[in-house]
Amino acid sequence: MITVKSFGITGVNGYIVDVEVDIAKGLPGYTLVGLPDNAVKEGKERVKSAIINLDYKFPVGNVVINLAPASAKKEGANYDLPIAIGILANTQIINKPMTDWAFMGELSLNGELRRVNGVLPALLTAVEHGIKNVIIPADNYREAAFVSGINVYTARSLGDVVSYFTGDMLEPGPLVQVQKANFDTLLADAVYPCDMKYVRGQFVAKRALEIAAAGGHNIILIGPPGSGKTMLAKCFQTILPPMTFTESMETTKIHSCAGLLDAEHGIVLTRPFRCPHHTASSASLAGGGKYARPGEISLAHNGVLFLDEMPEYNRSCLELLRQPLENHNIMISRAAATVEYPASFVLVASMNPCPCGYYGSRIQRCKCTQSKIQHYLGKISGPLLDRIDLHIEVDQVTYDDLTNDKLAEDSATIRKRVTAARAIQNQRFNGTEIHCNATMDAAMVKKYCMLDGESEKILKAAFENLNLSARAYTRILKVARTIADLAGSEKILPEHISEAISYRSLDRYNRGANE
Amino acid sequence: MNEIKLIHLGDQDYPQALLDLKDPPKQLYVKGNLDLLKRPLVSIVGTRDCTRYGLTVAKDLAASCAEAGFAVVSGLAEGIDTAAHQGAKENTIAVLGNGIDVYYPVMNHDLQEFIGTHGLLISEYPPDFRGGKTTFPQRNRIVAALGQAVIAVEADLHSGTLITIRKAQELNRDVYAVPGNINCYASQGTNDLIANHGAQMITSTDDLVKSLTGRGKKSKKIVPAKQITLEQQNILNILKTDEMHFDDIVLESGLAVPQLSTLLTNMEMIGLIEKLPGNYFVAK
Ligand SMILES: Nc1ncnc2c1ncn2[C@@H]1O[C@H](COP(=O)(O)OP(=O)(O)OP(=O)(O)O)[C@@H](O)[C@H]1O
Ligand SMILES: [Mg+2]
Ligand SMILES: [Zn+2]
Secondary structure, three states: OEEEEEEEEEOOEEEEEEEEEEEEOOOOEEEEEOOEOHHHHHHHHHHHHHHHHOOOOOOOOEEEEEEEOOOOOEOOOOOHHHHHHHHHHHOOOOOOOOOOEEEOOEEOOOOEEEOOOOHHHHHHHHHHOOOOEEEEEHHHHHHHOOOOOOEEEEEOEHHHHHHHHHOOOOOOOOOEEOOOOOHHHHHHOOOOOOOHHHOOOOHHHHHHHHHHHHHOOOEEEEOOOOOOHHHHHHHHHHHOOOOOHHHHHHHHHHHHHOOOOOOOOOOOOOOOEEOOOOOOOHHHHHEEOOOOEEOHHHHOOOOEEEEOOHHHOOHHHHHHOHHHHHHOEEEEEOOOOEEEEEOOOEEEEEEOOOOOOOOOOOOOOOOOOHHHHHHHHHOOOHHHHOOOOEEEEOOOOOHHHHOOOOOOOOHHHHHHHHHHHHHHHHHHOOOOOOOOHHHOOHHHHHHHOOEOHHHHHHHHHHHHHOOOOOOHHHHHHHHHHHHHHHOOOOOEOHHHHHHHHOOEHHHHHHHHOOO | OOOOEEEEOOOOOOOHHHHHOOOOOOEEEEEEOHHHHHOOEEEEEOOOOOOHHHHHHHHHHHHHHHHOOOEEEEOOOOOHHHHHHHHHOOOEEEEEOOOOOOOOOHHHHHHHHHHHHHOEEEEOOOOOOOOOOOHHHHHHHHHHHHOOEEEEOOOOOOOOHHHHHHHHHHOOOEEEEOOOOOOOHHHHHHHHHHHHOOOEEOOOHHHHHHHHHOOOOOOOOOOOHHHOOHHHHHHHHHOOOOOEEHHHHHHHHOOOHHHHHHHHHHHHHOOOEEEEOOOEEEEO
């Protein structure tokens, strides 16, 4: 019996799979066991064709393949290559020791290697287990370029792999050894899909987005159709601080498992911006489902989840956000086990101020009654609203503003300020689980958001005079902390509190009708 | 908790003003502070489909009338009625088109509760009567008759408010209307009342109170001049003519966004300006 190493994935983490190949004398047979799903099972036939098409003989006895451990469900086509290697080793085509090697890759019928999902988590697992060499498909090259402590080779075909192992193995020969890439150089060249400088006017919205980015605060934009909500939200990712290497690896792992990396973008370099449509199912948002893929909220890990027209989403989808907003991960129960996907993101939501969209607009008349508006606003439940720190009202910019660009700052400039504010927070929260002001717990708020007498007075007056609801209290303190950080001020000053108060318009809307 | 009381036509507590009606209610169910009926009364009415301007004006007028010693009568409907009751605080009488124990409209549940406790609820229908197509117009005749003056805040050309006003005129009540933007649907009825149907135009809250009481009175709490800073005065000047969007105030004032946000919030809290939906600001 021959054992060849490969990898399986649960959630976004890898584990070692031993591919055991045994050929017994007797009636010809070809079986695959060890909890394979359909894609794995079909691999049997791909492997057979690939071997035959390479002009090697397929063994005549009873071929049994076992994927161990048998308890974990194996998914996907990445076992094709290790199975083929196991068979060829059994038939003595390859007769080198395999203990230091692991393999993953899908085969085409004529033996070409195709890219597979989950390479990054697999390689990280290989490093943990001290595996020295791994062979992966050529199209997965970029994904491997950031894993150190291991030799990774890429191959174009089964033929490449076989000729390497039948040769003297001194030179990579037909294989290509993956060169380590420099993360910081790549990061410097990261391209963003848009820039704040093209957004005209919208001063408050931009300022609020800057605060949201600096403190990791969730934000909702409220405004009539065409007021630029979607545009602003898309630009939000461009003012977030650059990804750290660790963040990039975390997010890449998730995107790798979801099969979203293409050959050119081997890793995720800019913070993801995910905008699931409001008709999206709970499974596509949360993850799981038949093939155990990470959902949209995990794909947004370390980036932005944008819910455009938030009240249009299914109630159950919105409720599902509560856990990740609180714990920064999501647990998915599957038949066999519960898997955990990371899901730490900033939520950016948008909504119209009323069902027709024009409440408060100076351009078109709102046709909604107060009770219809109440009902519409009520679609976003209190507990969800509780987790959104900043509420911003936007209106269409006028023609004058659209044609006047003298005040538009570019994203890079804003990003610098945001990054500086994050540095202060990193120092503040050094040694704790959290990274930014938005995620402070009650004790931290008490410790880091101390107010002087004057600020206390302002906050008290705001609750008395502006109809703020009680839930606004902690939100305002956290946002004021971020505003102070942006200003480089150790203390929260009265002006920081006043500004923070101005970003709570939804509290006041909600009260508007029955104050 | 107040009890519901029943007053019959001819009882001592029965409001004399209703006797001007051809068909005065035979009985009234009441709940709350009956003393309000002894005050001079002003009715404030208007459309449910109103604008922000209407809401603000209704609230301000009601507040000034209450401060000048009037009780404010209205119909507890959405929109202008609601704003009028809110502005008058506990000095208000709501006349219902359904029984007092029925909460309608639902969104005004808390307001109805408040008025039943601190103000006064009136209905000519038994407590659990649910109201119907005709009972709300019927109720309007009581609103028209109770006030010595009736004020229309906003109404389009087809609004039921105009029927209430016509009723008030038949009953020889003083009729006032609030002028508005001629392009705005919600002011077309009220402007028409002023232009063609003899309503007196209200040009300010002071103006109304003076006209109602025959004496002048400052209705607004004016912040003493020394408390207004130069910065604040600058903003007030910018907002002198019209409401303005935040972005435009940035451009006019030359202030940075954080400073302006801070300044506007503070000004709003001391009542110098008001923030409107859509991030617009207006001087008070
Ligand atoms: N401030 C702005 N600067 C530059 N272009 C703008 C601005 N606001 C809107 N636009 C233009 O108008 C288009 C519509 O904006 P956008 O789709 O972001 O609005 P929206 O508020 O999301 O509308 P809807 O509610 O209909 O989805 C944008 O594609 C953009 O080209
Ligand atoms: Mg949009
Ligand atoms: Zn509307």
